[in-house]
Amino acid sequence: MKLDTKIPSWLLERESLNSRRPLKGFFFEKSAKSFLRFLARFEEEHSPSFAVRMDTRIKGIIIALVLFSILFAKSLHDLFIFFLFSLLIYFFTKKTIHRIFPFVLIYFLFFLFIAFPAATNLVVNGEIVLPLFYTKGILFGVNIPQTIGITKEGLISLARLFLRSFSSLLLTLFLFGTTPIEKILRDLPLPSSFKILFLIMLLNIKKLLKKSYDTFLAGISRSPISPDFNKRKNITGLTLAKVFKESVRTSEEIHLAMNSRCWNKKMFPPSRFVVSSRNLFPLFAVLILAVMVFSL
């Protein structure tokens, strides 16, 4: 006996679709994915290593001390010692060098375009060590040197700038590579309202990025063929609108949930400070280093 189904006949037939490229990530989805990976990089692998277990406040004091010393160190020699020290501290994060490669690359590009002109005699007068090009001495009515090149003084100030800024970058990476952002925030002496606002903001950013990316994946799952550019622009626009609407709704709901749970502007107390060699040894090491460098 044949079953009397109400399924339309076309649903039982096999249809072939023109194969086109499957949907690939548009800029927003790609950015969401990259940003999620970036955040995940700081969240994962907080294994209980020496640097991870060190008190956040001690880390903060060490970083402040090194930054302070870098600020006041004038000679390249002193700055180089602090740079090596920052590098040593960075290695305590136990993250292999390829982890910082993207940061270093971005940093070098930034440094090249922004700071490199400072090494020429257009900015710092001095003894030219590498002539770059020659001019007639006037450009658009402005007097400029006839020989434009990299000066010795310019190179020294460039080296100072590089050592100072790269040391700061390494110290920042050390802090974020060994301490979850939530813990940094918890131990910082900031108003509770600000802390909770920042924490919720961070949490929301992660959730919304994940949602955007999931929406994109759902799009892939439902799109055997890749839509044209305009259609993709619409999809991205709608995703953004959805994310915005969702974030407003979620924020309102979180506000209600906080009220429901007696929110009284009280934040969790900072973690207890433990007097241990893990916390005190690095602090003394930095102090001794700073004293030695400045007294020599």
Added chain:
Amino acid sequence: MTKETVFTLDNVSFGYDENKFVLEKISFDVNKGDFIALLGANGTGKSTLLKILNGLIFPNEGKISFLGKDLNEKSLKDVDFKFFFRKEVAFLFQNSDVQLFCSTVEEELSFTLLQLGLPQPEIEKRVIEIAKIFDIIDFLPLSPHKLSEGEKKKIAFASLLPQNPSVFLLDELTSNLDPKNERFAKDFLKTLHNSQKTLICATHDLDFAKSFADKIAVIGQNHNICAFGETKEVLENEKLLLKENII
């Protein structure tokens, strides 16, 4: 013996838009120790009603009182009443994501206690006790948003308990829970009910309502209470349940 009335709703209407009510002329009493199941099809206003009962949103029309005192924006500005009300009435949101906003599960469990100003050793003691009962000790240092939906729900429920409220407003408690955790949650509700806690639970689960609730309120598709009474009596009215898309 007459039971103490916890909530009294008198012709409560609510709408996000003045012209479109999500709830219309809702009236019923909730007595101490009641276990009320709120039944209704999707979008009938069950969650909204729970939010009103928790003093998070306020009716456009009608009156609501908690233990004889008006529950409105003005009364909740009274710090003592607000403190008392928030301590006594706990609300489980349908979406656990909005309820879990702290950075670790431990902080989630201690959040309300911290707001209520309990001393730190007492907070820690209660948190550990609840974590042991709910078997979530291993989750304590973890971030809630990294957990599965079922685990989040369990933690959201556990986070209501340390403050020891006397009224629980639960929005879809058993959704997303696996069978083992669902059984645990139901047994736990039974224990709470036996200890004279008042429970109001929005649900789609008729078996749950039948087994646990002593009263059922049915919110109809026209957003009003179309049946309120003893569980058996309401569930016997199959015609109404069919009409309101509940079965």
